Amino acid sequence: MALSDPQGILASPFTIINRSDETEDVEAITNIINQHQVQQVIVGLPLSMDGSLGKQAEKVKAFTQKLCNFTEVNIEFRDERLSTVSAKRLMQGVNTKKSKKKTRHDAIAAALILQGYLDEGISSIS
16 A cells, blocks of 8 residues: 655555455555545556456455445546566665565555556646
């Protein structure tokens, strides 16, 4: 999970929610939404390389629908293809413990997805 600064200019990795139970996961996300006064949620949608919805993308959409039942915040999907690959490239050469690499990559990938969204909004305003 990533958050932006209040002005919506810079995205930063925030936390990892290790999926366990859908109810607990939704509660954890809605708590973060409320605590940080989040006004919009951008959800990475893992599309297939040809742009189609695969099994994982369908699971993400179903989970997001459940999340919509517990928050009135606007939720928007964003293509997340290759975001983890980009995160791994950014992290190359950084000294991290192997056990934390996956979660670190996931948090950075979330920030990259959010930053792409923020950048599009800034360029459309300019």
